[in-house]
Amino acid sequence: MKRTPLYETHHALGATFAENYKEWELVDYFTNPDQEHHAVRQSVGVVDLSHRGRFRLTGSDRAAYLHRIISNDVEGLSVGQGNYATILTNRGKIIADMKVFVFEEAVGIETNAETTAALYQELDKYLIADDVTIEDFTERTGVVGVHGPKSAELLQQVCGFDVKDLQEYHSVVDEVKGGRIVCIRANETGEMGYNLCVASESMEWLWDTILTEGRSSEIAPVGLAALNSLRIEAGIPQIGAELGDSVFLGEAELESAISYEKGCYIGQEIVARMKYRGHPNRLLRGFEITGDTLPQSGDLLYDADTEIGWITSAVVSPTCGGPIAMGYVRTAFTDEDSEVEVETVSGRVKARVQLLPFYRRNA
Numbered sequence: 343m344k345r346t347p348l349y350e351t352h353h354a355l356g357a358t359f360a361e362n363y364k365e366w367e368l369v370d371y372f373t374n375p376d377q378e379h380h381a382v383r384q385s386v387g388v389v390d391l392s393h394r395g396r397f398r399l400t401g402s403d404r405a406a407y408l409h410r411i412i413s414n415d416v417e418g419l420s421v422g423q424g425n426y427a428t429i430l431t432n433r434g435k436i437i438a439d440m441k442v443f444v445f446e447e448a449v450g451i452e453t454n455a456e457t458t459a460a461l462y463q464e465l466d467k468y469l470i471a472d473d474v475t476i477e478d479f480t481e482r483t484g485v486v487g488v489h490g491p492k493s494a495e496l497l498q499q500v501c502g503f504d505v506k507d508l509q510e511y512h513s514v515v516d517e518v519k520g521g522r523i524v525c526i527r528a529n530e531t532g533e534m535g536y537n538l539c540v541a542s543e544s545m546e547w548l549w550d551t552i553l554t555e556g557r558s559s560e561i562a563p564v565g566l567a568a569l570n571s572l573r574i575e576a577g578i579p580q581i582g583a584e585l586g587d588s589v590f591l592g593e594a595e596l597e598s599a600i601s602y603e604k605g606c607y608i609g610q611e612i613v614a615r616m617k618y619r620g621h622p623n624r625l626l627r628g629f630e631i632t633g634d635t636l637p638q639s640g641d642l643l644y645d646a647d648t649e650i651g652w653i654t655s656a657v658v659s660p661t662c663g664g665p666i667a668m669g670y671v672r673t674a675f676t677d678e679d680s681e682v683e684v685e686t687v688s689g690r691v692k693a694r695v696q697l698l699p700f701y702r703r704n705a
Contacts, residue, residue, distance in 0.1 A: 395458025424511035434612025489535030532576030577698025
């Protein structure tokens with residue numbers, strides 16, 4: 343069983359753990375998932391994200407090598423910049439998604455725990471005569487997420503970072519008491535948010551310092567149950583749910599992961615063809631569920647007796663006050679407020695199609 347550097351610290355806080363993400367034992371919740379969810383919406387929450395895979399690419403060819411195999415631009419990024427990207431099969435299906443960060447001495451990659459091994463294999467497979475070294479930094483580092491409307495204010499107070507104008511995926515690097523710290527702007531919840539990466543031995547210092555300094559901001563430690571409900575409300579697709587090797591980028595409408603000007607990369611022809619010559623047969627949408635029945639991942643969507651899609655994620659939304667879901671549905675039913683039915687274990691329930699996200703701050 344894999345554990346993050348903060349396992350004992352979380353255990354001392356009375357956390358409830360669950361096994362997920364490829365045999366990681368991670369915090370499901372500390373107190374109550376709904377309370378933790380509202381803390382992020384109203385103030386600030388801190389979450390351990392150390393289970394995610396992290397790679398470090400060095401060598402003179404690192405940018406050119408990565409640029410030619412993933413779906414987004416790398417060579418056009420300057421130091422301190424980053425973006426969201428995917429690596430695809432030859433048929434344009436999603437193997438893994440990732441966040442790419444350009445530093446002075448390296449290119450950093452973060453990916454989901456479920457795709458860490460697969461992504462490393464893909465990166466290594468296409469490494470031939472390039473001057474590139476790929477290092478797995480997952481066990482040597484840890485990540486603390488700080489998310490919520492008061493997160494920038496808190497990081498200014500704790501670390502001295504002026505990050506309120508930092509763009510998504512962009513980063514700043516500094517030395518603080520606990521050692522070298524990388525602060526990356528990240529949208530994980532639909533709120534302002536930042537992920538802080540430090541050496542594993544500095545994780546306990548960082549976690550304790552943020553919680554201590556954040557008391558005046560009503561900070562709360564947050565588990566993955568609340569992070570998931572926040573994600574679904576924000577309409578953010580996730581590997582293992584909305585994304586995988588049966589999904590095209592165009593179906594998930596992940597335009598932010600694609601550069602159409604960069605030229606060839608693996609799966610590029612399929613991505614371009616779908617955009618310029620055709621259209622997906624299905625699209626990712628949200629669903630507002632009528633009643634109290636919560637669908638499960640894989641539940642089918644129907645129009646009368648015709649199967650038209652399926653559910654990928656569902657949650658009882660603390661913000662919306664009822665069950666909501668994400669899933670794929672045929673393009674004929676993708677307009678907002680289209681009526682569909684979900685086949686659940688309790689029978690069929692009605693649902694209305696919603697354009698994502700469900701939640702947008704100040705909307």
